[in-house]
Amino acid sequence: QVQLVESGGGVVQPGRSLRLSCAASGFTFSNYAMYWVRQAPGKGLEWVAIISYDGSHKSYADSVKGRFTISRDNSKTTLYLQMNSLRPEDTAMYYCARSRHVVGASPFDYWGQGTLVTVSS
Amino acid sequence: DIHMTQSPSTLSASVGDRVTITCRASQSINSWLAWYQQKPGKAPKLLIYMASSLESGVPSRFSGSGSGTEFTLTISSLQPDDFATYYCQHYNTYPYSFGQGTKLEIK
Numbered sequence: 001q002v003q004l005v006e007s008g009g010g011v012v013q014p015g016r017s018l019r020l021s022c023a024a025s026g027f028t029f030s031n032y033a034m035y036w037v038r039q040a041p042g043k044g045l046e047w048v049a050i051i052s053y054d055g056s057h058k059s060y061a062d063s064v065k066g067r068f069t070i071s072r073d074n075s076k077t078t079l080y081l082q083m084n085s086l087r088p089e090d091t092a093m094y095y096c097a098r099s100r101h102v103v104g105a106s107p108f109d110y111w112g113q114g115t116l117v118t119v120s121s
Numbered sequence: 122d123i124h125m126t127q128s129p130s131t132l133s134a135s136v137g138d139r140v141t142i143t144c145r146a147s148q149s150i151n152s153w154l155a156w157y158q159q160k161p162g163k164a165p166k167l168l169i170y171m172a173s174s175l176e177s178g179v180p181s182r183f184s185g186s187g188s189g190t191e192f193t194l195t196i197s198s199l200q201p202d203d204f205a206t207y208y209c210q211h212y213n214t215y216p217y218s219f220g221q222g223t224k225l226e227i228k
Contacts, residue, residue: 035217045157045165045208045219059215062122095164105212107155109176111164 002026002110004096009115012086022079022096022112029077030054033099035108036070036081038092048094049081053102064090086119093117123147123211127220133228138199142223144192144209153213156185156194159222160205168207169194199225 008020022034036048049060049070058070069082079096093116097108124147134140144154152172157165167176169185172192182197196203204227209220 044222045159045210047210047217047219050215050217061216100167100170105153107167107170107210107212108165109167111166113164 002098004098004110004112006094006096006112006115009094009117011118011120013121014087014119016086017082017084018086018117020081020083020094020096020115020117022081024077024079024096024098027098029072030074031102033106034070034072034079035097035099036079037095037097037108037111038090039095039114040089040092043092046092051079083117086117088119091117091119122216123150123213123218125209125211125218125220127207127209127223129223130221131224131226133226134199135228136199136201140196140199140225142194142207142209142225144187144194144220146190146192146211146213149189150211150213152188153211154185154187154192155210155212156183157208157210158203158205159208165208 003025005023012018033052035050038046051058051070067085071080093114095114096112098110099106100109126145128143154172156169159165168179173185184195206222206224208222
C-alpha cells in the first residue's frame with residue numbers, strides 16, 4: 001500500500017533553516033510528481049511546491065519562492081523540502097502528497113500524516 | 122494566479138440532509154477541479170477529481186459538477202461520518218490553489 005511518511009519538523013528560530021523529508025513506499029516513486037502542502041494552525045490548505053517525476057521541473061508558491069527548495073532522490077524514494085530564512089508565518093503542518101496521475105495535470109491522491117514546523121524565538 | 126472562493130464558509134445540517142457546497146474560480150479552469158475532505162488532525166482525502174469523477178472507494182452519495190468557473194460538491198444524504206471540512210482545489214496552472222474551506226457542522 002502507498003505510504004508517505006514525513007519527518008524533520010520541529011521548533012526553529014526565525015531566520016534559521018530546516019529540512020523536511022518524506023519517505024515514500026508502496027509505489028514506483030520515480031514515476032510520479034510530488035508536492036508539499038502546508039496548513040497553518042486552524043487555517044486552510046496552502047500549496048507550497050511541486051517537483052516533477054525526474055526532478056527536472058519545480059514550481060513554488062510566491063510566499064516561499066527564493067527561500068524554499070524542493071528536491072527528490074529517486075534512488076532513496078524520498079522527497080525533501082529545504083526551508084531557509086524561516087519566518088513565523090511559515091509555522092504550519094507540512095504535508096507531502098502524491099500526484100494522482102503519472103502524466104498531465106493532477107490532484108493529490110495520497111497524503112502523508114504531516115510534520116509540524118513551528119518558527120518562534 | 123487563480124483564486125478559489127468557496128461558499129458557505131460554515132454549513133449546519135442534519136443526518137439525511139442533501140447539502141451543496143459551491144466553489145468559484147477567478148478565471149476559467151475548465152474541469153481541472155478537485156474536492157477534498159479533511160477531518161480534525163488528519164490529512165485531506167481526495168473525493169472528486171476532474172470536477173465530477175468520483176475517486177475510488179468514495180461513497181456514491183458524493184458528487185461533483187461544473188466547469189469553467191463554477192463548481193459544486195453535493196452530498197445526497199448526509200451521514201455522521203461526513204461532518205468535516207471540505208476544500209476545493211484547482212490544478213489548471215501553478216500555483217494549484219485551494220478554496221478557504223467549508224466546515225460542515227451537525228445542526
